[in-house]
Amino acid sequence: MTTEVQTETTTPRKRVLSGMRPTGRLHLGNYMGALYNWVKLQHEYECYFFIADYHALTTDYADTSKLKDNIREVMLDFLAAGLDPKLCTIFRQSRVPAHFELNDMLAMITPLSWLERVPTYKDQQEQLKEKDLATIGFLGYPLLQSADILVYQPSFVPVGQDQAAHVEITREIARRFNHLFAGDPGGASVVTADTLRRQLDSLENAPPSHGYSNDRIVREIFAGETSIVDPSSRASGVNPVLPEPQVLLTPSPKLPGTDGRKMSKSYGNTILLSDPEPEIRAKLKSMVTDPARVRRTDPGNPDVCPVFDLHKVFSSEETRVNVREGCTTAGIGCIQCKGWLADAVVAELAPIQERRRYFEAHPQEVAAILEAGNAAANKRANQTMQEVRVAVGID
Ligand code: SF4
Structure with a gap:
């Protein structure tokens, strides 16, 4: 199995995975918080970016009337922002069944208490009181997120400073899986607290401009300490089937909306990219x-x-x-x-x-890009699932 692609100079590229919920047209906050970084990452990494349409159901299952339109709008904004299908894979989560197969498999080994203690579980239930979020889907949101990530065996998950902790449960679940099924005594690629602290410090000290003095920081982090797991050694049990992804801290300036609060669709204070x-x-x-x-x-x-x-x-x-x-x-x-x-x-x-x-004027081209992305994502995710099934013993 191959987990790295080769550039013209045969330099292996590390894999990056990230996604976004389809909430409708994207705003400046979405752009600066994620898309702007993704566009840069696609030049240096083997990138998989997805529209997390299943995740939209975790909180909005009662009204899916806008889902289709929202997916279309997000796809248009992805391409408009500069994601290039020649450089990265863009796909829809719901079109890659391996996400759900891995989710179910990980559900067998994930203690309920791990999900119950995720801070956003209680917070969001408080904030979204008008919705009934006492569902298995909502509780299992971080688990599906972990499956979304692990099924691509990425080296990095790009996140803003305040989301670094979110990747931790994914790492814990991967560690447990590897311990149970893949002969990995304690998990391999471990980001040390020191490394994370150094990355956070460098971002804190950075000027918040995106005129990109932050570029320097991105480059430093990109040149970081992650080592790629040699896939050929997985079969021997030396390396884990689900390598623990590392956090890739990316500049994520907090943009205020027109009312001075954080720019957010729910506050109605956004400036849309369109x-x-x-x-x-x-x-x-x-x-x-x-x-x-x-x-x-x-x-x-x-x-x-x-x-x-x-x-x-x-x-x-x-x-x-x-x-x-x-x-x-x-x-x-x-x-x-x-x-x-x-x-x-x-x-x-x-x-x-x-x-x-x-792209608005060429909907068939957009559909073809998404179809090709779905196919590439399926291919990659199915490779992981083969390894997972073998490791669990249900191949
Ligand atoms: S107070 Fe007025 S002039 Fe000063 S930075 Fe704000 S908008 Fe600009």
């Missing part, structure tokens, strides 16, 4: 600012202003300097400042929206 320019300008014009700057003549403080948080991500260094200078001396008004921000956001989204228009 919003037309007038709408982007109107939304930003109404964005909250430094609450202490009441009059035009009052100096403001960019460090407490959500508009400046977006400038830090999208505007040039020169613009940021002008904003700070103009704001703190009352030399510019908030409307002017927001206009500069709108210019930067519109410029960032222009190529994305152009690609989106192309």
Whole structure:
């Protein structure tokens, strides 16, 4: 079995896996939190990116009327953002049955208490009181997520700083499986606490700009300490069937929405990747600012202003300097400042929206990309399942 692809220079590429729930058209927060990084990763890794349509059912099973449209919109946004089917595999989770076979197999060995103690289990039940989440599907969400990951035997799962812990249960489940079935005494590739702490520190100290001083950090992390498990040695029991994936910390700036809270669909404060320019300008014009700057003549403080948080991500260094200078001396008004921000956001989204228009006009091409991605994902996932079945003894 082969688990690495070869580039032209025969350098093995490590595998990366990540997915996103189809919640409808994606916004700037989704883009900067994940897609922007995925687009970069596809050039350096063997990448599998999926639309987690089954996961959408864990909380929204009672109303699936928008699911089909949402899947289409997310696929369009994936391609618009720059995911290139020549460089990565894009697929739908529900089209790869191996996810569910592995999920069922892992369910046999996963203690109930591991799932019950996942912090988001209780938190989300509290937050989404209007939904009945006392279901097996919702409790088993982290398990399905683990199967989604492990069935591709990836080296890395790219996550933002606040999600690093989410990968841990996947690692624990893989370790248990390997211990029970694959002759692995304690699990192989272990990310040490020191490594993780160093990665977190470097991200914390990084400037939040995506003008990409963070690139340096990404490169450093990419060049990290993970060692690829030699697949040829798995049969001998030396290496695990389900290698523990490592966390790949990627820059994930917290973007405020127009009301100053975290940009989120549920708050209705988003700027969509597909919003037309007038709408982007109107939304930003109404964005909250430094609450202490009441009059035009009052100096403001960019460090407490959500508009400046977006400038830090999208505007040039020169613009940021002008904003700070103009704001703190009352030399510019908030409307002017927001206009500069709108210019930067519109410029960032222009190529994305152009690609989106192309793919909207070519639905058959989009469908073909997804079909090919589904086939490639099935092929890869089935290789893992063969090994899993042999290890469990039900081949
Ligand atoms: S000038 Fe800009 S940074 Fe200053 S308070 Fe107004 S919007 Fe915020």
